[in-house]
Ligand SMILES: *[C@@H]1O[C@H](CO)[C@@H](O)[C@H](O)[C@H]1NC(C)=O
Ligand SMILES: *[C@@H]1O[C@H](CO)[C@@H](O)[C@H](O)[C@H]1NC(C)=O
Ligand SMILES: *[C@@H]1O[C@H](CO)[C@@H](O)[C@H](O)[C@H]1NC(C)=O
Ligand SMILES: *[C@@H]1O[C@H](CO)[C@@H](O)[C@H](O)[C@H]1NC(C)=O
Ligand SMILES: *[C@@H]1O[C@H](CO)[C@@H](O)[C@H](O)[C@H]1NC(C)=O
Ligand SMILES: *[C@@H]1O[C@H](CO)[C@@H](O)[C@H](O)[C@H]1NC(C)=O
Ligand SMILES: *[C@@H]1O[C@H](CO)[C@@H](O)[C@H](O)[C@H]1NC(C)=O
Ligand SMILES: *[C@@H]1O[C@H](CO)[C@@H](O)[C@H](O)[C@H]1NC(C)=O
Ligand SMILES: *[C@@H]1O[C@H](CO)[C@@H](O)[C@H](O)[C@H]1NC(C)=O
């Protein structure tokens with residue numbers, strides 16, 4: 201192996217201007233925080249056609265930017281509302297802020313990355329995809345009509361699931377695979393409704409939030425719960441006529457309920473979060489409401505510090521503990537100056553809720569009026585996605601903040617939810633390469649990348665001659681440190697070049713097609729088989 205050229209490249213990379221080619225996360229970069237680098241700084245590569253958001257650790261981890269205490273990847277979809285993003289869609293990012301995977305290759309509209317979920321013993325990436333524009337006609341609230349796909353570890357779509365028997369398909373707010381191999385989804389069909397008692401029209405319209413459980417293999421609905429059958433709009437005091445709630449017309453139906461999370465508990469009950477009613481509902485298999493937590497008709501006494509409003513991402517952890525993101529604000533109302541991630545303990549005989557721990561954002565300068573997630577990790581730590589603020593952070597068991605990262609300098613960029621999870625990806629499509637333009641055939645520079653590959657630790661550059669284009673010799677090898685890797689061969693004599701992705705055991709993971717200095721391309725060489733174990 202020609203490791204000498206790898207270290208030459210490492211030295212060179214330090215002399216490149218950071219701003220233009222930044223990729224690993226910044227550490228407490230004041231220019232990023234102030235907006236001097238733009239409202240939505242993004243990464244660029246020499247050849248790879250991706251421009252993911254640039255990360256800045258506003259509160260740096262112990263070893264910034266590596267953040268090597270974190271194991272796994274971050275899954276999220278930056279959403280630009282007002283501030284536009286250079287690249288849209290779902291992302292998988294390394295803890296050091298470099299890109300692992302972008303959904304930009306998939307010809308899918310508005311992909312919302314949810315992170316891997318287990319289905320029949322295997323992990324799948326799950327994405328919500330829109331059938332059309334992601335925004336409702338009025339621009340807000342964010343409501344979707346689409347479907348959810350499962351991608352396997354080679355990034356092939358293996359399932360495509362939506363709601364059934366409704367006037368619209370699955371909405372973006374929830375998709376969760378249960379241990380019964382079913383999927384939980386939200387849907388927002390429009391329903392005619394007499395709104396006279398709410399100062400609206402007799403011929404008014406509401407969004408009748410639907411919770412549906414569907415069998416993934418057959419697509420058959422197994423459980424359908426419609427908010428209007430169980431929760432009267434008077435329960436929620438959702439204002440009619442704001443841009444965030446709709447004015448009750450067919451084009452802008454009243455979003456009185458706004459479901460944003462669903463979970464099925466082991467006992468067959470469902471935990472349903474209604475943002476606009478500021479309530480968590482526990483519902484039995486017949487659809488009857490067992491209890492309400494929070495809101496104006498709470499069955500629980502909310503002890504100090506446990507009251508939440510306009511909450512997101514409620515998850516039960518065993519029978520008595522719930523995590524929830526307390527936005528405490530919506531487009532038309534601000535109850536608390538900045539959001540909180542809560543872990544709550546409830547007693548369903550005394551009917552009380554007490555606070556186990558609270559997570560606060562590093563940047564407390566603004567409320568979160570939408571979105572947000574709290575993910576409890578197996579070691580008791582947690583990862584919070586801060587809703588309408590473009591940041592995420594890790595918290596220890598007590599809720600104290602350990603580090604905080606931002607992915608934009610504008611509160612017009614956000615992420616619906618954000619997860620830290622393990623994942624192994626080995627794309628079915630081969631690695632890609634591009635030869636740098638040069639006037640000389642001496643000293644060839646090659647850029648390579650493989651969108652979604654998680655196992656690559658180094659890259660080999662191979663060359664072949666005009667006479668035997670399929671017989672390669674290894675010219676150099678470089679450790680992978682970023683999404684795109686540069687390989688340089690100082691010499692000449694080869695007409696065609698190819699890159700080979702290697703894992704940490706020296707096994708081959710994938711072979712690119714060949715590219716000639718004259719621009720010709722052709723498929724992989726003789727006897728080139730992947731030696732790494734199949735996934
Ligand atoms: C906190 O957020 C505000 C509003 O987005 C921004 O102006 C400020 O620079 C941020 N502060 C830090 C330390 O990032
Ligand atoms: C992923 O799904 C595709 C299409 O069904 C299949 O060909 C491929 O083998 C699967 N990959 C893995 C790793 O199972
Ligand atoms: C998924 O199914 C929908 C119909 O519900 C269809 O419009 C869409 O093209 C499918 N998408 C993929 C990626 O298979
Ligand atoms: C309807 O309008 C009247 C008069 O403005 C007001 O007093 C009342 O509170 C409104 N009711 C609702 C449900 O908004
Ligand atoms: C209520 O909880 C807050 C934290 O949310 C704490 O600061 C305050 O001291 C508590 N008050 C009482 C009376 O326990
Ligand atoms: C919770 O209650 C406290 C004290 O009554 C109040 O200051 C705070 O605004 C409430 N929080 C929310 C989210 O309503
Ligand atoms: C080489 O030049 C061509 C034509 O100007 C351009 O399309 C291509 O992107 C360049 N390749 C690289 C790696 O810069
Ligand atoms: C190729 O690289 C070698 C070693 O760095 C250098 O001496 C030589 O001038 C380079 N040739 C060209 C054409 O850049
Ligand atoms: C490929 O394998 C065949 C049969 O083992 C062998 O004759 C040939 O030389 C190999 N080619 C290369 C490029 O190694």
Ligand SMILES: *[C@@H]1O[C@H](CO)[C@@H](O)[C@H](O)[C@H]1NC(C)=O
Pocket residue numbers: 203206207679
């Ligand atoms: C490449 O990675 C290996 C394994 O981590 C390490 O031993 C080696 O020093 C690295 N080489 C360079 C040039 O960084």
Ligand SMILES: *[C@@H]1O[C@H](CO)[C@@H](O)[C@H](O)[C@H]1NC(C)=O
Pocket residue numbers: 713721722723724
């Ligand atoms: C690689 O080569 C094969 C065989 O010529 C071709 O089918 C395929 O499209 C090529 N892939 C890329 C990414 O160029």
